[in-house]
Amino acid sequence: EAQVTQNPRYLITVTGKKLTVTCSQNMNHEYMSWYRQDPGLGLRQIYYSMNVEVTDKGDVPEGYKVSRKEKRNFPLILESPSPNQTSLYFCASSGLFTYEQYFGPGTRLTVT
Amino acid sequence: GIQVEQSPPDLILQEGANSTLRCNFSDSVNNLQWFHQNPWGQLINLFYIPSGTKQNGRLSATTVATERYSLLYISSSQTTDSGVYFCADLPGTYKYIFGTGTRLKVLA
Numbered sequence: 205e206a207q208v209t210q211n212p213r214y215l216i217t218v219t220g221k222k223l224t225v226t227c228s229q230n231m232n233h234e235y236m237s238w239y240r241q242d243p244g245l246g247l248r249q250i251y252y253s254m255n256v257e258v259t260d261k262g263d264v265p266e267g268y269k270v271s272r273k274e275k276r277n278f279p280l281i282l283e284s285p286s287p288n289q290t291s292l293y294f295c296a297s298s299g300l301f302t303y304e305q306y307f308g309p310g311t312r313l314t315v316t
Numbered sequence: 317g318i319q320v321e322q323s324p325p326d327l328i329l330q331e332g333a334n335s336t337l338r339c340n341f342s343d344s345v346n347n348l349q350w351f352h353q354n355p356w357g358q359l360i361n362l363f364y365i366p367s368g369t370k371q372n373g374r375l376s377a378t379t380v381a382t383e384r385y386s387l388l389y390i391s392s393s394q395t396t397d398s399g400v401y402f403c404a405d406l407p408g409t410y411k412y413i414f415g416t417g418t419r420l421k422v423l424a
Contacts, residue, residue: 235410237412246402246414246415246416246417247402247404247414248414249411249412252410252411254410260410262411263411292357294359303347303349303364303366303406304347304349304361304364305349305361305404305412306361307351307358307359307360307361309357309358310357310358310359312357
């Protein structure tokens with residue numbers, strides 16, 4: 205089954221404790237992206253990647269890191285999480301020239 | 317940057333009613349998609365529709381790229397249609413732009 209998976213689905217952590225949210229897709233998509241969703245602010249893009257070792261900032265990259273060492277995986281790293289990073293996070297993927305995005309199930313992160 | 321407006325922001329329907337959701341863009345439409353976010357938070361693809369009309373069951377969508385808008389039609393609404401509907405476009409920079417959504421509640 206074609207899908208985008210994210211782990212963990214729920215995470216409660218404390219300020220400053222490094223964490224990684226994994227994202228994997230099995231559709232051989234070149235393009236992958238991370239979003240955060242906050243009430244009243246909609247979905248905002250954090251980072252995206254157009255292929256292995258090619259990443260670029262979205263609209264709200266501060267406080268996040270990403271890496272793309274394999275085509276199927278695109279982890280999101282929070283080196284020192286802060287409470288303002290409490291949010292619902294989505295990973296998405298698409299073909300580079302097919303554009304239709306597929307979303308993962310979301311990761312609900314709470315930073316206390 | 318490109319602005320995306322969705323209307324109405326909120327909509328309450330009785331089960332069985334029809335509705336039209338609209339998405340307006342401030343610039344040309346390139347790779348428009350419609351999504352449904354269900355009450356559990358999952359984002360589900362409805363249509364990839366850069367132009368023209370598509371139908372899938374009770375849902376259909378029309379994009380008029382030259383006039384910078386898209387419409388999503390829901391016919392014979394059901395309670396399972398409740399949630400938030402988003403449109404999004406990829407204007408050519410590989411940064412997707414999302415609308416603010418239409419929150420739909422269908423009453424039994």
